[in-house]
Amino acid sequence: MAPPTTDSGTMMNAKWPMSFSHNRLQTGGWARQENIGVMPLATEMAGVNMRLEPGAIRELHWHTTGEWAYVLKGSTQVSAVDNEGRNYLATVGTGDLWYFPPGIPHSLQATDEDPDGSEFLLVFDNGDFSEDSTFLLTDWLAHVPMEVIERNFQVDSSAFAHIPKEELYIFPSTLPGPDDSGPVSPQGTVPNPYSFALSTANATVTSGGSVKIVDSTTFTVSTTIAMAEVTVEPGAIRELHWHPTMDEWSFFLEGEARVTIFASQGTARTYNYQPGDVGYVPTAMGHYVENIGNSTMKFLEIFKSDRFEDISLNQWLALTPPAVVKAHLDLSDDTISKLQKVKPIVVGPS
Numbered sequence: 001m002a003p004p005t006t007d008s009g010t011m012m013n014a015k016w017p018m019s020f021s022h023n024r025l026q027t028g029g030w031a032r033q034e035n036i037g038v039m040p041l042a043t044e045m046a047g048v049n050m051r052l053e054p055g056a057i058r059e060l061h062w063h064t065t066g067e068w069a070y071v072l073k074g075s076t077q078v079s080a081v082d083n084e085g086r087n088y089l090a091t092v093g094t095g096d097l098w099y100f101p102p103g104i105p106h107s108l109q110a111t112d113e114d115p116d117g118s119e120f121l122l123v124f125d126n127g128d129f130s131e132d133s134t135f136l137l138t139d140w141l142a143h144v145p146m147e148v149i150e151r152n153f154q155v156d157s158s159a160f161a162h163i164p165k166e167e168l169y170i171f172p173s174t175l176p177g178p179d180d181s182g183p184v185s186p187q188g189t190v191p192n193p194y195s196f197a198l199s200t201a202n203a204t205v206t207s208g209g210s211v212k213i214v215d216s217t218t219f220t221v222s223t224t225i226a227m228a229e230v231t232v233e234p235g236a237i238r239e240l241h242w243h244p245t246m247d248e249w250s251f252f253l254e255g256e257a258r259v260t261i262f263a264s265q266g267t268a269r270t271y272n273y274q275p276g277d278v279g280y281v282p283t284a285m286g287h288y289v290e291n292i293g294n295s296t297m298k299f300l301e302i303f304k305s306d307r308f309e310d311i312s313l314n315q316w317l318a319l320t321p322p323a324v325v326k327a328h329l330d331l332s333d334d335t336i337s338k339l340q341k342v343k344p345i346v347v348g349p350s
Contacts, residue, residue, distance in 0.1 A: 003269075003270055004260070004270050006260065006268055006270070007260075007268055007269055007270050008266050008267055008268055009263070009265070009266060009267030009268070009269075010267070010269075011261065011263050011267055011269050012040060012041040013039065013040075013041060014041055014259075014261055014269065014271055014279055014280045014281065015271045015273060015277055015278070015279055015280075016034050016038055016039040016042075016277070016278045016280075017274075017276060017277050017278075018032060018034060018047070018049050018276045018277070018278060019032075019276055020038070021033055021034055021038060021049075024131075024132075024169075026169055026170035026171065027170075027171060027172055028052065028053050028056030028057070028170045028171045028172040028173075029050065029051050029052040029053055029056050029058070029110075029117070029170040030050070030051050030170070031048055031049070031050040031051075031131055031170065032048070032049050033046065033047065033048045033049075033130070033131045034046060034047045034048075034278050035047075035127055035128060035129055035130060036127045036128055037130075039278065039280065041280050041282065042127050042247075042249060042278070042280040043127040043128075043247070044125070044126075044127050044246070044247045044249070044304045045123055045124065045125060045126070045127055045247070045249040045302065045304055046123070046124045046126060046127050046128070046129040046130075047121060047122065047123050047124070047249065047251065047278060048121070048122040048123075048124070048131050049072075049119070049120075049121055049122075049276075050119070050120055050122060050170075051117060051118070051119040051120075052076070052108065052109070052110035052117050052118050052119075052170065053110060053116075053117040053172065054110050054111070054112050054114070054115065054116075054117045054175060055109070055110060055112070055172060055173050055174055055175040055176075056109070056110050056117065056170060056171065056172050056173060057107060057108065057109045057168075057170070057171055057172075057173045058107060058108040058109070058169070058170055059107060059136055059137060059138060059167070059168045059169060059170070059171065060105060060106070060107045060136070060137040061105065061106070061107070061134045061135055061136045061137065062100075062103055062104060062105045062106065062134075062135050063100075063102060063103070063124065063129075063134055063135070064102055064103070064126075065102055065124040065125050065126045065129055065224075066099060066100065066101050066102050066124065066125050066222075066223070066224040066225060067098075067099065067100045067106075067122055067123075067124060068097065068098075068099045068122070068123045068124075068125075068222060068224075068225035068227075068302070069092075069097060069098045069099070069120050069121065069122050069123070070095075070096075070097055070120060070121045070123075070198075070227075070229075070251075070300060071092055071093060071094050071095060071096050071097075071118065071119075071120045072094070072119045072120055072121055072253070073094055073114060073116065073118065073119040073120075074093075074094065074110060074111070074113060074114035074116060074117055074118035074119060075091050075092060075093040075094065075110070075111045075113045075114065075118055076091070076092050076098075076108050076109065076110055076111065076118040076120060077089070077090070077091050077092075077108070077109045077110075077111055077176050078090055078091075078092055078098050078106060078107070078108055078194065078195060079106060079107050079109075079182060080100055080104050080105065080106035080107075080190070080194055081104075081105055081106075081185075082104055082190050083103075083104075084187055085185055085186075085187040086185055086187045086188050086189055086190045086191070087182065087183065087185045087189060087190070088189055088190045088193065088194050089181065089182040090193070090194070090195045091111055092195045093113070093197075093199060094199060095198055095199030095229075096195060096196065096197050096198050096199050097195065097196040097198050097214065097219065097222075097227075098194055098195040098196070099194060099195075099196075099219065099221055099222040099225060100194055101221065101223070101224075104194075105137075106194075109173065109176055111175065111176060112175045121251055121300075123225060123249065123302050125224040125225060125304045136167045136168070136169065138163065138164045138166070138167050138168045139166070139167040141160070141163050142163070142164060142165055142166055142167070146160065190221075192220040192221040193221065194221055196214060196218070196219040196222070198212060198214060198229065201214070201218075203229075203231075204345065206344060206345050206346045206347070206348070207236075207344070207346070207347060207348035208232060208233050208235075208236025208237065208344075208346040208347045208348035208349070209230065209231040209232040209233050209236055209238075209296075209345075209346035209348075210230070210231045210346065211228050211229065211230045211231075211345050211346060212228065212229040213226075213227070213228045213308045214226070214227050214228075214229075214308075215227070215305070215306060215307050215308045216306040216307065217307065222306075223306045224304060224305070224306065225302060225303070225304065225305075226302075226303045226305045226306065226307055226308040227300060227301060227302045227303065227308070228300070228301040228308060229298070229300055230289070230298070230299055230300075230301060230345075230346065231296055231297070231298045231346070232255075232257070232289065232290075232291040232296070232297045232298075232299075232346055233291060233296055233297075233346075233348065234291055234293065234294055234295065234296070234297075234349075235291065235348070235349035236290075236291055236346055236347060236348045236349060237288050237289065237290045237291070237346070237347050238288060238289035238290075238345070238346055239288060239312055239313065239314060239343070239344050239345060239346065239347050240286060240287075240288045240312075240313040240314070241286070241287070241288070241310045241311060241312050241313060242284050242285060242286045242287065242310065242311055243281070243283065243284070243303065243309060243310050243311075244283070244284060244309055244310075244311055245283060245284075245305070245309060246283055246303040246304055246305045246309070247280065247281065247282050247283050247303070247304065248279075248280065248281040248301055248302070248303060249278070249279075249280055249302045249303070249304075250273075250278065250279035250280065250281070250289075250299055250300060250301055250302065251277075251278055251279075251299060251300045251302070252273045252274060252275055252276065252277045252278075252279065252297075252298075252299045253275055253298040253299055253300065254275055254295070254296060254297060254298040254299075255275070255291060255293045255295050255296055255297030255298060256272065256273070256274060256291070256292050256293035256297060257272070257273040257274075257289050257290065257291060257292065257293075257297050257299060258270060258271070258272050258273070258289075258290045258292045259271050259273065259279060259281075259287055259288065259289050259290070260287060260288060261281055261285050261286075261287045262285055262286040262287065263282075263285050264285075272292070273299075279299075286313070310343075312340075312343040312344065312345075314339055314340045314343070314344055314347075315339075315340060315341060315342065315343050315344075317339050318339035318340055318341045319341055322336045325339075
């Protein structure tokens with residue numbers, strides 16, 4: 001009913017529940033999206049929440065933007081071919097990532113490892129992105145004269161007589177076989193894998209939780225998206241910090257969170273987030289993420305960048321001459337001595 005007394009001024013809305021988005025229902029799955037149409041503040045990135053039933057396929061397609069993904073549930077077989085004819089095939093499980101650079105054609109198929117199929121979060125490096133503007137194989141061929149298709153593939157017209165008259169988008173299919181390794185390309189496979197096993201990566205454990213950071217230094221192909229998977233224990237916080245050169249697009253996976261965004265000029269606004277919510281913090285705005293629930297809170301920090309960067313308030317003050325810090329905040333020598341010269345990242349209850 002009443003905002004915190006620290007809130008002041010106005011700023012654009014920094015919260016969007018993905019459940020508010022229109023859900024595009026298909027035979028075989030569904031998809032709903034967030035972009036500047038529903039969240040004007042989020043100009044740098046857009047997101048899609050998609051689910052595929054077992055065996056269902058998100059048809060062969062490509063985008064003008066990079067596609068980054070985090071698997072929420074189940075497993076997905078991903079396939080792609082790059083501009084030099086090198087191919088890639090992998091199965092990506094819960095908590096893992098994939099990334100396809102702009103223009104790289106690919107497909108997604110839910111495997112049989114989970115009876116509910118596969119659900120994942122897609123992030124695109126353009127806030128104006130729309131899932132409906134994807135370049136789809138069936139949509140393209142439905143708009144190519146049949147005689148051109150004959151000459152292109154060097155076949156009789158009867159070979160393509162049954163192609164769909166409109167896009168398939170998401171459609172049911174048979175499950176991929178356990179020994180289906182795909183065709184072998186004479187050009188070889190892609191030099192940098194399009195998937196990353198985040199679920200098995202080591203986390204940095206702190207007094208209040210943990211963090212896994214992935215960017216192009218570890219997931220080489222992901223040149224436009226960097227991320228952190230953060231867990232925060234009850235009563236703990238993702239410390240006061242900001243990101244110096246990039247906006248933050250957040251997705252909340254578990255628990256309950258509170259975030260206060262400081263926008264300078266005496267302006268600050270506080271939001272509460274639940275699982276399935278999208279959050280957004282513009283470049284350089286100070287913020288924290290507090291666990292206000294009774295269970296572990298987990299969320300993703302995602303950036304349009306090849307590197308993860310943040311600046312810790314605690315570390316900044318610890319590495320600034322003490323006399324300067326005292327002059328600003330009137331802190332005691334004892335308090336100054338407790339400032340942390342190594343980023344706390346996630347801070348436990350005091």
